[in-house]
Amino acid sequence: MIDWTAIRTGWIARRNRVFASPRFQHWAARLPLIRRIARSRADGAFDLLAGFAYSQVLRAFVEGGLFDILEDGPIGAAEVAARMEMSEDGALTLLRAGRALMLSEEAGPDRWMLGEQGAVFAANAGVQAMVRHHRLLYADLEDPIALLRRDRREPTALSRFWTYAGALHGAGERGAQTSEYSKLMAASQHFVADEVLASVSFGKVTRLLDVGGGHGAFLKAVGSAWPHLQLGLFDLPEVVETGGAVLAGALGAERVTTHPGNFFKDSIPEGYDMVSLVRILHDHDDAPAQGLLDNIRASLAPGARLLIAEPMARISGTEPMGEAFFGLYLWAMGSGRPRSPAEIIAMLKKAGFSSARSIATAQPVNASVVIARA
């Protein structure tokens, strides 16, 4: 039998020797056709090296209020400096760094405005909240080798923030501190909901239960787009209390049922023809994640469906978001890992779903979708 792994490892080793050779790099940089590939590889390598500096530029824009300042633009560097309480040189350094990243733009001499990317960030409070939140991630990643060696045995800034993740690993007590993460999730939820609404029809669904639905932002979006839906919200008691009130206020109490509970220990309420799990599965390690899918499967009548939406691993063209960003984020959080659609589908089959398939979304950085039928 042909040993494909041996052939592939041999080929990769040879290719890597060639790529590492200064003679090859010198030659590739000069051949017209190869030059473009070589340059994009070199730029990619530099971005890997410099990514932390880029994200700190973004952070300075958000934490320093520079997006808001530039929204009032065009504006001169001296005024930016005064409003940001820094020297003009400091402000110019940041404005120029932002210009290179399309966060700011110099429309004319000393006339600073939002850049193309800047306009997107400025308009989006949810993304800015996420940038602020990443302060915790960067603190945990200060020494990545040490973080990996601790093997999730000690509390981290992120495990303290996600109190349920900390509690799962004995790193903290699960208390009532759920409102901070619930607000962060609600602020960024529309990205996920938009992907789901653009790729899934709820026309044939009558009753939709969102498990781990937080403050109800996903149900609010889906319930507004599909007014015939009856909605159920399942989450920890302190979370559904707020979520239920938000949903009743937005869509009417008669459309909403709240289910306080623990999705690992309590049964999932029956009678729903679709259950959604939005940004939940990746939060949990394989055994509890499988337990959650088993629990949901047990609640579903034949033909009822489970919709899973979250950023997933190994999506073509978006690979770094999955296993590089979320891989490290969830490691630092102390629980979970990003999974590929194929891995999720295998878990769904194991839980007894009769079929499962992945559905393409336009922006997999926001979410990919898998749907399974009981």
Ligand SMILES: C[S@@+](CC[C@H](N)C(=O)[O-])C[C@H]1O[C@@H](n2cnc3c(N)ncnc32)[C@H](O)[C@@H]1O
């Ligand atoms: C990452 S947030 C996602 C919230 C929401 N689905 C969204 O995408 O915005 C995870 C949610 O799961 C809930 N959760 C965590 N552990 C839980 C458990 N054991 N039982 C019920 N809900 C839980 C949290 O309270 C939180 O609302």
